[in-house]
Amino acid sequence: MDRVWIFDTTLRDGEQSPGASMSVEQKYEIAVQLARLGVDVIEAGFPISSPHQFDGCRMIARGLKGVTIAVLSRALEKDIDSAAESLKGAERPRIHTFIATSPIHMEHKLRKSPDEIVEMAVKAVKYARNKTAEVEFSAEDGTRSEIPFLCRIVEKVIDAGARVINIPDTVGYAIPAEFATFLKNIVEGVPNMDKAILSVHCHNDLGLAVSNSLAAVLAGARQVEVTVNGIGERAGNASLEEFVMALNVRRDFLPFSTGIQTRQIYNSSRMLANTIGFAIPRNKPIVGENAFAHESGIHQDGVIKKRETYEIMTPESVGRDSSQLVLGRHSGLNGFKTRLSDLGLSIPESELRRAYDRFLVIADRKKEVFDDDLYVIVSDELGHETETFTLDYFNVLSGNTAVPTATVRLRSGDKLFEEAATGDGPVDAIFNAIDRAISMTTKLEEYVVQAVTPGKEALGEVSVSVLIEGRKLVGRGASTDILEASAKAYVNAINRFKAYQSTRKGNGNGNDAH
Ligand code: KIV
Ligand code: ZN
Numbered sequence: 448m449d450r451v452w453i454f455d456t457t458l459r460d461g462e463q464s465p466g467a468s469m470s471v472e473q474k475y476e477i478a479v480q481l482a483r484l485g486v487d488v489i490e491a492g493f494p495i496s497s498p499h500q501f502d503g504c505r506m507i508a509r510g511l512k513g514v515t516i517a518v519l520s521r522a523l524e525k526d527i528d529s530a531a532e533s534l535k536g537a538e539r540p541r542i543h544t545f546i547a548t549s550p551i552h553m554e555h556k557l558r559k560s561p562d563e564i565v566e567m568a569v570k571a572v573k574y575a576r577n578k579t580a581e582v583e584f585s586a587e588d589g590t591r592s593e594i595p596f597l598c599r600i601v602e603k604v605i606d607a608g609a610r611v612i613n614i615p616d617t618v619g620y621a622i623p624a625e626f627a628t629f630l631k632n633i634v635e636g637v638p639n640m641d642k643a644i645l646s647v648h649c650h651n652d653l654g655l656a657v658s659n660s661l662a663a664v665l666a667g668a669r670q671v672e673v674t675v676n677g678i679g680e681r682a683g684n685a686s687l688e689e690f691v692m693a694l695n696v697r698r699d700f701l702p703f704s705t706g707i708q709t710r711q712i713y714n715s716s717r718m719l720a721n722t723i724g725f726a727i728p729r730n731k732p733i734v735g736e737n738a739f740a741h742e743s744g745i746h747q748d749g750v751i752k753k754r755e756t757y758e759i760m761t762p763e764s765v766g767r768d769s770s771q772l773v774l775g776r777h778s779g780l781n782g783f784k785t786r787l788s789d790l791g792l793s794i795p796e797s798e799l800r801r802a803y804d805r806f807l808v809i810a811d812r813k814k815e816v817f818d819d820d821l822y823v824i825v826s827d828e829l830g831h832e833t834e835t836f837t838l839d840y841f842n843v844l845s846g847n848t849a850v851p852t853a854t855v856r857l858r859s860g861d862k863l864f865e866e867a868a869t870g871d872g873p874v875d876a877i878f879n880a881i882d883r884a885i886s887m888t889t890k891l892e893e894y895v896v897q898a899v900t901p902g903k904e905a906l907g908e909v910s911v912s913v914l915i916e917g918r919k920l921v922g923r924g925a926s927t928d929i930l931e932a933s934a935k936a937y938v939n940a941i942n943r944f945k946a947y948q949s950t951r952k953g954n955g956n957g958n959d960a961h
Contacts, residue, residue, distance in 0.1 A: 448704045451694065452670040453687065454646065455486040457719065458503070459493060459519055460684050461674040466912060466921035467723045470946060474503040475510060476793060480718050481675075482514045483791055484711040486687075488670075490543065493519040494533040495526045501533050508537035517541040517583065522571035531578035542575040543613075544568075545585035548592040548600055565600050569607045576608035583611035585648065590616040590629065598636035605639045611670060612643045616659055619652025619682060623662035630666040646670035649685045651677060656685035661693055664703055675719045676727060676734065688712045688733040688765065696760050713766035714791040717819070721826030724910050724923035724939070726895055733765055774821075776810035790818055792825045812927045813904040820906050823899050823925040827935070835859055835945040836885065841934050845873040853877040857884055857938065874933045881937055889941070890914040896929060909936040915944045 458474050458481075461467060469477065474491070481489050491507040492500040508516045516537045520526035522544050534540035546568050547557055553564055568584065575582045584604040586597055601612050614630065621629070630647070634640050647663040647670075649656040660671045677686030691707045716734040720727050729736045739762040741747050749756035762768060774786060780803050787794060787802075794802055805824050810816050839856040853876035856865040866884035870876030874894070882889055893912035898905040908925045909932040920943045924935025 448698075448702050449669065451664055451668075451703045451705050452487040452644065452646075453485075453691070453705050453707060454488040454490065454517070454648075454670050454672045455481050455484075455674065455687060456490040456648070456672050456684060457481065457674040457678065457687075458507070459490040460648075460672075460680060461678040461719075462492070463680050464678045464683065464725075465919045467678055467725065468943070468947065469503075469722060471499065471503045471506055473722050475506050477719060477722060478507045478511055479793060480711070480715050480791055482511055483708070484687075484715045485706040485708045486514065487706055488515040488517050488541065490517045490519065490672075491533075495520060495529040501529060504530075504533035505535070508534045508540065512538045515539040515541050515581070517543045520544045520571075520575070522546040522567045524571075524574055527571060527575050527578065530575075534579065539581070540579045541581040541583055541611075542579050543583040543585065544571045544575050545587050545613075545615075546571070547587040548597055549588035550593065551591065552588045561596055565603055568600055569603050572604045572607040572609045581611075582609050583613055583646070584609040585613040585615055587615055588617040589614035590621045590626065591618070594629065594632050594636060597633055601633065601637045602639055605637070605643045610643055611646050612640075613646040613648055613670070613672065614663075614668075615648035615672075616650055616656075617648075619650035619656060621649070621655065621659050622653075623655060623658045626659045627662040627666040630663055630668060634667050644669050646672060648672035650680060651682040651684065654682070656683070657689045657693065660685045660690050661701065664694075664701065675715050676725070676731070678719070678723070678725065686732075688716060692733050692760060692765065695764070709764055710766040711791060717822040718792065718826070721822050721923070724921040724936075726897060726908070726910050738762075739767065774806070774810065774816045775814065776807060778806075778810070778816075786818075787821060787825065790821060792821065794825055809906060809927065813902070813906065815900075815902070817900040819900050823906055823908055826923075827925050834942045836864075836938050836942055838931075838934050838938050839863065841877055841880075841931070843873045843876060843930055845876070851876040853880045855880040855884055855934065857881065873930055877930060877934050878937050881934070881941070885941070887915065887941060892919065894933075896932070899925065907932050909933045911936045911940055913937070913940040913944075915941070918944065918947065920944050920947070 478489050491504040494501040494504045504518045518530045518533055520530040530542045572582055572584055645668045647668045649659040673687040673690050674684040675687050677683040691705055694701050694703050727735055741750050746757045783803050802824055836857045836859050839858045841855045843853045845851040850869050851873045852869050854867040864884040866880050868879035868883050870879045892914055895910045897908055899908050906925050907929045910923045913920050920940040922936045922940025924932045924939055926932040
């Protein structure tokens with residue numbers, strides 16, 4: 448079977464989704480899990496865009512062995528210098544340089560002629576090749592570019608030393624059959640194409656990112672750029688789990704292999720969702736709560752008689768044999784730690800004790816602690832040392848005849864911030880009291896609550912999306928008490944804003960890849 452290389456861009460394109468930004472440590476933890484998942488390439492970030500991005504790339508490049516680490520750069524020497532610097536110490540470094548090739552981008556965004564674009568691309572690839580042996584070139588907005596021009600630039604950058612040629616569907620415009628023909632024309636129109644690997648990077652604006660990636664593989668692409676849970680700019684990128692499982696399940700029609708350990712898929716998905724605070728839609732293929740649930744009587748009857756009547760893959764094959772009872776209040780620290788490591792949840796020793804104490808509180812309230820609860824506990828406890836505020840306590844007075852009133856106290860180092868406020872409901876009152884206590888002006892854009900596991904005492908997970916000074920921040924919190932989960936989620940969003948503010952202090956230039 449032909450091998451398809453999985454290039455994961457969760458930490459670069461994925462992190463560009465509004466509200467998905469992560470701390471350097473969080474990015475590193477996700478990178479460790481991506482390596483365990485078996486991706487071939489981890490795109491760690493866009494180093495020139497901010498000191499925070501640079502630090503994340505450097506930490507991942509230095510720390511992760513056995514996997515290629517790519518970082519993004521525009522076709523500019525200063526970007527490539529920063530990319531090369533961030534990759535120092537990497538076992539398998541790759542510089543990924545890009546420039547737009549569509550008429551609309553060249554004329555209106557870059558204001559350059561096609562000849563100038565070719566010259567810049569060739570110069571950038573040569574410059575990058577002097578810094579790393581592996582260079583990838585991307586023709587941004589590739590699918591809206593003219594084929595003769597694409598063939599010309601691709602031929603030249605391969606001559607200049609690019610070993611991977613990526614054709615992004617930057618705006619999610621392609622249609623599968625058309626995209627396949629488009630790629631075949633490139634393969635046929637570039638005489639030295641056999642010296643490079645053809646790659647694709649599809650966005651999901653029309654919901655076709657995975658379909659386009661599969662069509663691309665059938666047309667000759669051997670690297671596919673994806674993200675966990677399909678996160679990414681706007682509607683996101685092709686989802687890793689959907690793409691990989693399509694290859695696995697339909698091996699008869701798609702005879703391609705990957706290095707993905709599919710049993711690590713669910714772990715990776717949960718870990719990312721909890722880290723960035725994006726809830727996974729219930730009907731999301733492979734990783735959504737309902738993806739393996741059979742509701743109709745006819746379906747249930749069929750599955751009981753023979754599973755394959757309504758299941759094209761097993762939940763176990765993607766690591767979803769997890770929702771069994773695993774631990775209880777009598778479980779010791781060692782058992783807790785072992786179960787976390789079985790689930791691929793790594794937690795620094797310094798934070799383990801706190802996570803265990805939290806587990807004990809939850810085990811006491813809820814008796815049965817499921818693996819899904821553990822994902823939440825761990826992501827809730829990670830990274831607290833760097834948080835500006837912690838929730839000290841809250842009190843709410845509410846009822847259908849009272850004006851909902853909340854008192855909260857937040858702590859930041861030795862300082863305490865205490866205030867009371869009323870609101871339309873208990874949650875609104877808590878949020879108003881928090882705003883007042885720390886003198887913040889925020890706008891709540893979204894509030895989602897969901898139960899992590901079944902049962903009346905289930906852990907409730909709250910995600911909020913808050914606008915602060917024009918920036919959208921996502922926060923999450925979990926507790927068996929929904930009001931406490933709400934307060935924690937809100938404080939979490941504010942802490943992310945504080946972290947963002949502190950990384951921007953200094954010299955970040957705020958460039959994004961698009
Ligand atoms: O979508 C896109 O074109 C990109 C490139 C930078 C690869 O993300
Ligand atoms: Zn992209």
